[in-house]
Amino acid sequence: MNKQPVIFCDFDGTITENDNIVAIVKHFDPPGWSGIVDDILSRRVSIRDGVGRLFALLPTARREEIVRYAIGNARIRAGFAELLNYCRENGIEFYVTSGGIDFFVYPLLAPFGIPEERIYCNGSSFAGETIEITWPHPCDEHCRTDCGMCKTTIMRRFPNDRYRRILIGDSVTDFEGAKLADLVFARSHLAERCREIGMPYVPYETFHEVVDGLREALQTGRA
Numbered sequence: 001m002n003k004q005p006v007i008f009c010d011f012d013g014t015i016t017e018n019d020n021i022v023a024i025v026k027h028f029d030p031p032g033w034s035g036i037v038d039d040i041l042s043r044r045v046s047i048r049d050g051v052g053r054l055f056a057l058l059p060t061a062r063r064e065e066i067v068r069y070a071i072g073n074a075r076i077r078a079g080f081a082e083l084l085n086y087c088r089e090n091g092i093e094f095y096v097t098s099g100g101i102d103f104f105v106y107p108l109l110a111p112f113g114i115p116e117e118r119i120y121c122n123g124s125s126f127a128g129e130t131i132e133i134t135w136p137h138p139c140d141e142h143c144r145t146d147c148g149m150c151k152t153t154i155m156r157r158f159p160n161d162r163y164r165r166i167l168i169g170d171s172v173t174d175f176e177g178a179k180l181a182d183l184v185f186a187r188s189h190l191a192e193r194c195r196e197i198g199m200p201y202v203p204y205e206t207f208h209e210v211v212d213g214l215r216e217a218l219q220t221g222r223a
């Protein structure tokens with residue numbers, strides 16, 4: 001039986017060239033943000049805890065400015081539309097699994113026609129004094145990382161007896177998902193982590209290279 005290929009694609013640093021959360025806090029520069037980022041990077045706090053605390057530093061009174069900055073600042077990595085076309089033409093299911101926030105993820109993806117139910121990211125509320133992040137996709141019982149948006153929880157809904165799971169990512173937050181995947185496209189810190197443990201991956205800088213890699217994998221039966 002042929003397995004259904006399915007892609008799980010990260011957003012920040014993968015679909016967009018930079019990390020949008022860091023860009024937002026850097027730009028608005030509320031007191032205390034850099035200590036929280038250090039705490040997240042050194043894993044003293046979970047991603048969910050740290051990201052929640054970062055956005056709690058930003059007043060909802062500046063909503064419009066913050067949303068406008070986030071959307072205006074982001075750049076989509078080259079070849080993304082081509083990758084989506086390639087997936088449509090070849091029956092590859094495409095999911096976005098993002099630790100980013102709805103108020104920039106959905107608008108930035110709007111031009112590309114990905115069904116909303118295939119975009120997983122965190123939510124936000126502007127009802128209080130400061131931005132509150134909501135967490136509609138928490139870790140299941142197999143994950144103790146307190147991810148916020150749990151990528152491996154989503155991937156486990158696509159069991160590997162029926163799916164060829166393909167991951168595209170750039171950072172340590174994609175690493176656990178990479179371990180579950182049959183095929184990994186990696187750049188930056190994710191590529192480093194894969195090299196450290198000898199996990200095979202396909203390097204990429206643009207999505208044109210991902211399309212080439214997928215074409216080859218489909219031909220050789222790896223996907």
Ligand SMILES: [Mg+2]
Pocket residue numbers: 010011012013014169170171
């Ligand atoms: Mg990323």
Ligand SMILES: [Zn+2]
Pocket residue numbers: 138139140143144145146147148149150151152153
């Ligand atoms: Zn998790």
